[in-house]
Amino acid sequence: MIELVSQERCIGCSICVKVCPTNVFDMQDGQLVIARQEDCQTCFMCEAYCPVDALYVAPYADRSVEVSEEALLHQGMLGSWRAEIGWTTGSQTTMAARDTTPFFEQFTKTHRPKES
Amino acid sequence: MAIQEQAQHLKTDVLVIGGGPAGTWAAVTAAAKGARVVLADKGYCGSSGATAPSGTGVWYVKPDERLREEAKASRYDMGGRLAEHRWMNRVLDRTYANMNQLAGWGYPFPLDDEGNQHRRSLQGPEYMRLMRKVVRKAGVTILDHSPALELLADEHGVGGAAGVNTQTGIPWTVEAGAVVIATGGCAFLSKALGCNVLTGDGYLMAAEAGANLSGMEFSNAYAICPTFSSVTKTAYYSYASFYYEDGTIVEGAGSKRGRSVIARNLMEGRQVYAVLDQAPEHLKPLLRVGQTNFFLPFDRRGIDPFTDPFPVTLRLEGTVRGTGGIRLADEFCATDVPGLYAAGDAATRELICGGFTGGGSHNAAWAMSSGSFAGEGAAAYVKKLGAHDGSRNLERKSTQPIVEEGKGSVKPSRAAEWVQAVQDEVKPYDRNLFRTGEVMTQSLNRLNGLWNEQREQAIEHTVDGVKAREAAAMTATARWMYTSALARTESRGMHKRSDFAGMDDNQHYRLITGGLDQLWVRPEQVRKEVVVH
Ligand SMILES: Cc1cc2nc3c(=O)[nH]c(=O)nc-3n(C[C@H](O)[C@H](O)[C@H](O)COP(=O)(O)OP(=O)(O)OC[C@H]3O[C@@H](n4cnc5c(N)ncnc54)[C@H](O)[C@@H]3O)c2cc1C
Ligand code: SF4
Ligand code: SF4
Numbered sequence: 001m002i003e004l005v006s007q008e009r010c011i012g013c014s015i016c017v018k019v020c021p022t023n024v025f026d027m028q029d030g031q032l033v034i035a036r037q038e039d040c041q042t043c044f045m046c047e048a049y050c051p052v053d054a055l056y057v058a059p060y061a062d063r064s065v066e067v068s069e070e071a072l073l074h075q076g077m078l079g080s081w082r083a084e085i086g087w088t089t090g091s092q093t094t095m096a097a098r099d100t101t102p103f104f105e106q107f108t109k110t111h112r113p114k115e116s
Numbered sequence: 117m118a119i120q121e122q123a124q125h126l127k128t129d130v131l132v133i134g135g136g137p138a139g140t141w142a143a144v145t146a147a148a149k150g151a152r153v154v155l156a157d158k159g160y161c162g163s164s165g166a167t168a169p170s171g172t173g174v175w176y177v178k179p180d181e182r183l184r185e186e187a188k189a190s191r192y193d194m195g196g197r198l199a200e201h202r203w204m205n206r207v208l209d210r211t212y213a214n215m216n217q218l219a220g221w222g223y224p225f226p227l228d229d230e231g232n233q234h235r236r237s238l239q240g241p242e243y244m245r246l247m248r249k250v251v252r253k254a255g256v257t258i259l260d261h262s263p264a265l266e267l268l269a270d271e272h273g274v275g276g277a278a279g280v281n282t283q284t285g286i287p288w289t290v291e292a293g294a295v296v297i298a299t300g301g302c303a304f305l306s307k308a309l310g311c312n313v314l315t316g317d318g319y320l321m322a323a324e325a326g327a328n329l330s331g332m333e334f335s336n337a338y339a340i341c342p343t344f345s346s347v348t349k350t351a352y353y354s355y356a357s358f359y360y361e362d363g364t365i366v367e368g369a370g371s372k373r374g375r376s377v378i379a380r381n382l383m384e385g386r387q388v389y390a391v392l393d394q395a396p397e398h399l400k401p402l403l404r405v406g407q408t409n410f411f412l413p414f415d416r417r418g419i420d421p422f423t424d425p426f427p428v429t430l431r432l433e434g435t436v437r438g439t440g441g442i443r444l445a446d447e448f449c450a451t452d453v454p455g456l457y458a459a460g461d462a463a464t465r466e467l468i469c470g471g472f473t474g475g476g477s478h479n480a481a482w483a484m485s486s487g488s489f490a491g492e493g494a495a496a497y498v499k500k501l502g503a504h505d506g507s508r509n510l511e512r513k514s515t516q517p518i519v520e521e522g523k524g525s526v527k528p529s530r531a532a533e534w535v536q537a538v539q540d541e542v543k544p545y546d547r548n549l550f551r552t553g554e555v556m557t558q559s560l561n562r563l564n565g566l567w568n569e570q571r572e573q574a575i576e577h578t579v580d581g582v583k584a585r586e587a588a589a590m591t592a593t594a595r596w597m598y599t600s601a602l603a604r605t606e607s608r609g610m611h612k613r614s615d616f617a618g619m620d621d622n623q624h625y626r627l628i629t630g631g632l633d634q635l636w637v638r639p640e641q642v643r644k645e646v647v648v649h
Contacts, residue, residue: 021159021168021313023261023282023579036579041312042346043169044412048241059413061307061346077416084408085241096242097224098405099234 001040002057003067005032006078009054016046016055037064044081053079053088124281124288126257128154129498130491131277131292133264133318135161136168137480138460139298140247141214141487142494146296147254149495154290155256156279158263158299158582159313162248163241165300166436166461167480169310170349170409171240175481176215177208184208191478195439195470196608196619198331198626200643203467206447210485218243221250237406238480240310262288263317263582265575266514267295267325272501273454274325275510278518280577285521287577291510293498294455296490297322297442301435301461302593304542305535305586308339308348308433309409315586316435316593318462322442323592324513327451328630330464330640331440333600333611334471335593336548338430339437340371340378340390345413348431351476352403352410355395358388359425376612379430379545389425432543435593437475438610439465440600443628448493449486455497459483459490466626471609515632516588517574524576526584534587537566542594551601552615560598567591571633595635600627603637 002024010032017025017032021043026035042061047053056072058065072078079088086094130146132139135157143155157164177187188204215235219225223246225233251258261283268276268291276291302316319329339348353371358378360366366388369377381388395403400422404411414421435441442451442458444467449457460483469478512518541559542548570588575581604627606620607613625639 017283018260019160019163021164021310023159039312041307041310043163043310044409045163045169045241049163059416060344062344080415081412084412085239087241094224094239094242095405095408096239097226099226099237099239 001037001042001060001064002034002046002055003065004056004069004072005034006054006069007031009052009078011052013051015049015051019049020046047079047081048085048087050082053082122286124286126154126288126290127292128152128257128290129293130154130296130494131156131290131294132296132298133277134158134165134298134300134460134462135248135251135258136165136298136300136460137244137247137483138462138487138490139296140244140251141484142296142298142457142459142491143251143256144254145488145491146495147256149492151495151498153254153256154259154292155251156259156262156264156277156288156290158261158317160260161251161258162244164310164313165244166310166314167238167483168240168244171238171243171407172480173237173351173477174215174235175208175211175477176236177212179209179212191469191472194609195466195472197624198466198470198609198642200467207468207481207485210488211481214484214488218246221246259288264299264321265518265582265585266512267321267456268510269325269453269455269513270509270511272508274456275508277321278512280582282579282582285578287520291508293501294457294494296457296459296494297462298459298487298490299462301438301441302335302590303434303436304432304539304590304594306432306434306539306543307346308341308431308436309346311433311436314436314461316589317586318458319442319596320589320592321513322451322453322456322458323630323632324515325456326453327456327458328443328628329441329596330443330626330628331466331471331600332596332629333440333604333627334466334609335435335438335440335597336610337433337435337437337473337475338375338379338545338549339433340375340428341431342413343427343429344417347409347413348433349407349410351407352392352395353390355392355403356390357393358390358428361387361389375430376549378428379549382429383545387427390428391425392422395422430545430549432548434542436461437473437479439469439471439474440597441465446493447489448496449490450493450497455501457490457494459486471611473610514575515571516585518581519574519576521576521578523574524578524581524584525574526581528580528583531580531584531587534566534570534584535590538563538587538590538594542597549612550614551612553602553605553613556598556602560595560602563591563595563598567595567633592632596629599635599637600629603627
């Protein structure tokens with residue numbers, strides 16, 4: 001679930017309010033708030049779209065957990081998903097273009113273990 | 117009048133409800149045929165739905181006779197031979213054309229060894245961001261955060277829809293010559309990846325306008341997933357071994373047929389753990405980049421899924437990776453009601469994969485091709501409609517009265533209880549995965565009782581009102597599901613009856629269902645085909 005808005009980083013652009021499919025965020029007096037955390041579907045889309053890597057979605061789907069901004073920063077977690085899919089400004093290539101499915105498919109044709 | 121000023125009212129040729137792959141392809145295709153198009157999405161067109169956060173393998177097969185025959189045969193028997201060759205041919209052709217079109221629009225397909233684009237899979241964020249761009253360029257008006265709550269219709273057929281913008285609270289109405297339902301499937305708010313916007317709304321709205329459903333017994337797809345996570349990506353579990361807590365192996369467990377072994381253990385309270393320890397070393401880097409989001413939850417918890425055992429569960433995906441949905445009456449995805457079209461997971465996918473899951477390639481192909489068929493069909497219908505257009509007397513079709521803010525009769529806490537009540541009937545493996553007549557009859561009776569309560573309640577134009585309406589759609593979906601599943605006294609495709617284990621040749625037909633208060637179900641013969649060699 002969505003756990004963190006870094007107030008230090010957030011520029012109040014409202015993009016996450018727009019793109020969140022389940023309408024979790026609100027803008028209140030120019031400040032972004034997580035208004036309906038229980039509606040979060042843990043889809044990571046807000047992180048992909050936030051232009052300044054201010055959001056963190058924890059991997060737990062069914063429960064809320066404590067997170068520390070400092071620790072997440074230290075672990076390089078803020079913005080890691082946007083970087084992974086190649087949406088960070090200045091990225092050389094996107095996840096789509098790096099997609100290894102062609103090699104994977106060729107490989108599995110010969111090596112895939114039998115399904116039980 | 118204040119209320120009038122507060123409401124948004126639009127007139128258009130084609131209204132598309134839902135902005136996932138099916139809806140965006142429908143919108144672009146209808147616009148290319150000269151129709152004015154409005155697209156309304158419950159979330160945000162571009163990030164909402166089952167495709168956007170993950171990505172899909174696509175049934176993309178070069179037009180080579182041998183390859184095509186193999187592709188068609190791949191799920192034909194597993195699907196209980198309910199698919200039709202002429203539909204498979206059309207979908208393969210259209211998917212091939214649409215994937216090539218995506219390359220033309222600039223989708224960054226990866227290059228293979230020889231430098232050719234490899235067009236067999238689509239990454240969700242990239243694909244859907246591109247589709248939004250293309251839809252806007254085509255001049256389509258997009259309404260985001262605008263769930264449709266009901267259809268509008270008169271004696272000529274469907275002529276629009278009404279809903280509310282959940283961010284502004286402003287109700288909207290769109291009058292249209294034709295409506296395409298592309299609202300996706302129903303995953304019963306199970307939090308499977310991207311699926312919590314998919315609550316069966318389109319099935320209910322269509323049925324309220326008189327449409328029928330098909331294959332609703334094939335609606336119990338469950339996906340393997342780390343217990344803690346939402347990421348229901350399943351392909352890589354073919355590289356997994358499954359263990360008990362004490363490290364002994366779970367015999368027979370697997371990602372495809374072995375799912376039932378996992379389910380039985382979980383039912384008996386024995387946690388099952390997975391490790392992708394069958395993946396050869398040099399394959400690991402390829403796996404990582406093929407489906408990056410598979411690794412995202414592990415990375416965030418510091419788990420290495422190739423070496424560290426992690427607990428797994430089976431998360432319900434309902435009709436999303438099932439195949440049931442709105443019955444189609446012609447090859448342009450018309451429903452049984454004039455002016456109403458259906459595409460993607462909202463429509464039945466039995467036509468191309470019978471009763472076996474459409475996940476992994478078929479559903480994505482179906483979404484883009486049925487979307488374009490429906491867009492063409494709807495645009496042509498509007499052209500024909502021509503003169504009638506101005507003089508329509510449209511009625512609201514919702515069973516539940518839809519009223520302004522403050523006038524509703526459902527407490528938010530009650531709506532949440534409804535959701536829980538439906539989930540209690542559809543999530544448990546001993547009800548919905550291993551099916552028996554006795555247990556399903558009990559569930560159906562309780563769901564009928566729930567519907568009787570819900571149908572009387574007024575739904576208001578608020579976030580909570582939308583949730584109450586979703587609960588009603590989930591109830592209706594579950595009732596059609598069990599009504600069809602009870603009528604099919606055999607096991608076929610993903611529909612497994614513990615009390616009727618084998619496939620019965622006398623039931624080689626599709627099941628059509630419908631109705632709101634009184635449900636009905638009847639068999640429909642699979643079209644006999646002359647196979648030309
Ligand atoms: C994790 C996962 C992996 C998958 N992988 C594959 C794969 O590899 N290959 C494959 O073929 N298939 C795969 N599938 C299935 C595939 O994602 C779907 O078949 C496909 O997304 C269907 O497209 P759609 O447009 O019909 O529905 P969706 O993409 O689900 O879009 C439906 C849209 O309708 C909107 N909506 C819902 N209700 C309303 C309403 N009342 N009013 C307005 N809008 C509404 C939603 O917000 C959403 O945007 C996968 C599914 C999941 C969950
Ligand atoms: S993870 Fe998805 S549902 Fe949750 S806040 Fe972000 S965009 Fe919204
Ligand atoms: S997208 Fe990022 S910067 Fe913009 S409002 Fe949301 S958190 Fe703040």
